[in-house]
Amino acid sequence: GEDVEQSLFLSVREGDSSVINCTYTDSSSTYLYWYKQEPGAGLQLLTYIFSNMDMKQDQRLTVLLNKKDKHLSLRIADTQTGDSAIYFCAESISGGNTPLVFGKGTRLSVIA
Amino acid sequence: DGGITQSPKYLFRKEGQNVTLSCEQNLNHDAMYWYRQDPGQGLRLIYYSQIVNDFQKGDIAEGYSVSREKKESFPLTVTSAQKNPTAFYLCAARGTENEQYFGPGTRLTVT
Numbered sequence: 001g002e003d004v005e006q007s008l009f010l011s012v013r014e015g016d017s018s019v020i021n022c023t024y025t026d027s028s029s030t031y032l033y034w035y036k037q038e039p040g041a042g043l044q045l046l047t048y049i050f051s052n053m054d055m056k057q058d059q060r061l062t063v064l065l066n067k068k069d070k071h072l073s074l075r076i077a078d079t080q081t082g083d084s085a086i087y088f089c090a091e092s093i094s095g096g097n098t099p100l101v102f103g104k105g106t107r108l109s110v111i112a
Numbered sequence: 113d114g115g116i117t118q119s120p121k122y123l124f125r126k127e128g129q130n131v132t133l134s135c136e137q138n139l140n141h142d143a144m145y146w147y148r149q150d151p152g153q154g155l156r157l158i159y160y161s162q163i164v165n166d167f168q169k170g171d172i173a174e175g176y177s178v179s180r181e182k183k184e185s186f187p188l189t190v191t192s193a194q195k196n197p198t199a200f201y202l203c204a205a206r207g208t209e210n211e212q213y214f215g216p217g218t219r220l221t222v223t
Contacts, residue, residue, distance in 0.1 A: 030210070031209055031210055031211070033211060033212075035214075040217070040219075041216060041217065042116075042118075042202055042214035042215050042216045042217045043155075043202065043204075043212075043214040044214070045211055045212070045213060045214075048209065048211055050209075088154070088155070090212075092209075092210040092211075097143075097162060099145060099157055099160055099170065100210065100212055102154055102155045103154065104153065104154035105154050
């Protein structure tokens with residue numbers, strides 16, 4: 001069955017890089033996504049990567065995909081206090097008509 | 113939040129009353145979703161709809177009902193049969209690469 005796992009908490013100092021990790025089980029994933037949720041708000045789509053890619057960079061965000069190990073990571077460079085939020089990893093199973101499978105989220109705390 | 117509106121932002125109801133949460137999108141997407149989020153928890157799928165006049169149960173559909181009469185609208189009714197209705201409810205619509213766009217959420221409190 002499908003499952004997406006993330007560590008629950010991460011704490012970093014302002015200005016450092018943050019790396020949030022995610023593992024998934026379904027090898028037929030087509031796309032993998034990263035979402036950000038600030039307190040009391042909906043989920044904001046940050047970035048996504050197609051499963052035949054191994055890296056995608058978008059400004060301060062770098063997504064790395066290791067398809068062999070079914071491991072996805074999100075690196076945030078020069079982490080700021082405004083990056084404090086919950087980050088969700090999600091996968092889309094091939095076919096596209098099934099709902100996304102979400103991890104439980106990683107709470108990132110940025111210490112000034 | 114990508115053209116998805118949810119209203120109201122906060123909703124209070126007495127136990128035993130049904131309540132309907134609104135979700136509207138102007139993205140012209142076919143598929144829409146309802147999730148529930150409890151404090152410190154991830155998302156749990158309640159119902160989804162791939163197309164107008166069609167919907168499927170998610171993982172926690174008991175005590176909820178939906179309708180999809182128009183492409184733009186996917187209202188969720190929380191019935192009195194739902195044992196623990198107090199939660200944060202999120203609506204989403206699916207884009208062309210299966211990405212989902214979320215609304216701002218409705219926080220429902222039932223006392």
